[in-house]
Amino acid sequence: MYDLIIIGAGPAGITAAVYAARKKMQFLVLTQDIGGQAAWSADVENYTGYQLITGADLARRFEEHMRQYAIAVHEQEPVESVVAEGYRIVVRTARAAYETRTVIIASGKRSRELGVPGEKEFRNRGLTYCATCDGPLFAKKDVAVIGGGNSALDAALQLVRFCSRVYVINDAPRLGGDEIAQDKLLEAKNAQVFNNARVTGIEGDKFVKAVTMRQEGARRRLDVQGVFVEIGLLPNSGFAKEVGKNESGEIIVDCSNTTSVPGVFAAGDVTTVPEKQIIIAAGEGAKACLTAFRYLNQHRF
Numbered sequence: 001m002y003d004l005i006i007i008g009a010g011p012a013g014i015t016a017a018v019y020a021a022r023k024k025m026q027f028l029v030l031t032q033d034i035g036g037q038a039a040w041s042a043d044v045e046n047y048t049g050y051q052l053i054t055g056a057d058l059a060r061r062f063e064e065h066m067r068q069y070a071i072a073v074h075e076q077e078p079v080e081s082v083v084a085e086g087y088r089i090v091v092r093t094a095r096a097a098y099e100t101r102t103v104i105i106a107s108g109k110r111s112r113e114l115g116v117p118g119e120k121e122f123r124n125r126g127l128t129y130c131a132t133c134d135g136p137l138f139a140k141k142d143v144a145v146i147g148g149g150n151s152a153l154d155a156a157l158q159l160v161r162f163c164s165r166v167y168v169i170n171d172a173p174r175l176g177g178d179e180i181a182q183d184k185l186l187e188a189k190n191a192q193v194f195n196n197a198r199v200t201g202i203e204g205d206k207f208v209k210a211v212t213m214r215q216e217g218a219r220r221r222l223d224v225q226g227v228f229v230e231i232g233l234l235p236n237s238g239f240a241k242e243v244g245k246n247e248s249g250e251i252i253v254d255c256s257n258t259t260s261v262p263g264v265f266a267a268g269d270v271t272t273v274p275e276k277q278i279i280i281a282a283g284e285g286a287k288a289c290l291t292a293f294r295y296l297n298q299h300r301f
């Protein structure tokens with residue numbers, strides 16, 4: 001019987017693990033990989049204390065910090081289910097079933113992909129899924145934002161401040177999302193919206209050079225140096241069937257990372273916490289661990 005099982009070893013899970021080690025909890029980390037999405041970022045410029053660090057280096061430093069402690073980490077052991085039976089929670093993987101008093105779900109998210117030719121080849125070579133992270137790299141360049149909901153609007157409104165031109169390619173007849181954000185985008189002189197337009201491919205050589213699309217039967221090609229895919233996020237939360245989620249599948253947490261199931265806490269991108277960033281996920285992981293620790297102290301099992 002563990003005190004705690006942490007699911008995931010991205011910024012949220014690793015930070016939770018460091019806190020759990022320092023609280024001398026009996027715990028285990030079950031994860032698919034180490035570093036999570038943080039390792040996919042080319043350059044990270046917004047993690048306090050590092051003006052510039054590659055995502056891979058930051059993930060390595062997170063791992064080094066975690067490995068200073070004698071922590072049991074089962075890599076490549078994804079969780080398949082979490083079932084609470086009173087004060088006993090059973091976490092199952094393909095290899096084993098583990099019993100624990102508390103769980104922190106820190107399994108992150110993945111971006112919904114376009115599924116068009118060129119997407120995989122140009123990932124991190126002009127094509128990105130995070131405007132907050134990578135937008136400034138495209139200052140004074142022409143870029144396309146794919147999508148028409150709030151994430152796409154948010155990305156486009158960030159980019160119009162410093163990019164030369166921002167094309168928004170939306171496959172619906174009109175933009176969705178907040179009306180004020182729509183108005184702001186339509187007022188921006190360097191933004192152009194293509195409705196009823198479906199991206200057909202990403203082209204380039206070493207880096208992105210163009211995006212192709214089909215709009216009401218006609219083919220179009222836009223010369224751009226950057227493509228921001230903003231068509232939604234898919235939280236890795238399917239294995240947590242009993243836990244309350246919003247319509248996007250994000251685990252609903254309060255400000256102490258408590259979920260709808262007693263003893264089950266969640267942190268980082270898999271949750272409803274607004275803004276998906278490394279520093280936020282790390283802070284959420286720390287909070288979730290402290291809440292789990294308090295929960296253990298407050299219960300007689």
Ligand SMILES: Cc1cc2nc3c(=O)[nH]c(=O)nc-3n(C[C@H](O)[C@H](O)[C@H](O)COP(=O)(O)OP(=O)(O)OC[C@H]3O[C@@H](n4cnc5c(N)ncnc54)[C@H](O)[C@@H]3O)c2cc1C
Binds near residue numbers: 043236282
């Ligand atoms: C390309 C890219 C660039 C980015 N750049 C930046 C940046 O510059 N600055 C910034 O602040 N943020 C950036 N982000 C966002 C940032 O990476 C995320 O907000 C952050 O990594 C979220 O941390 P997390 O721990 O919540 O989840 P994740 O990093 O997604 O980690 C989730 C962990 O859970 C594991 N996992 C998943 N499913 C299971 C399962 N079933 N069982 C067990 N383990 C599982 C994964 O293997 C992984 O270890 C970027 C994101 C992307 C995609």
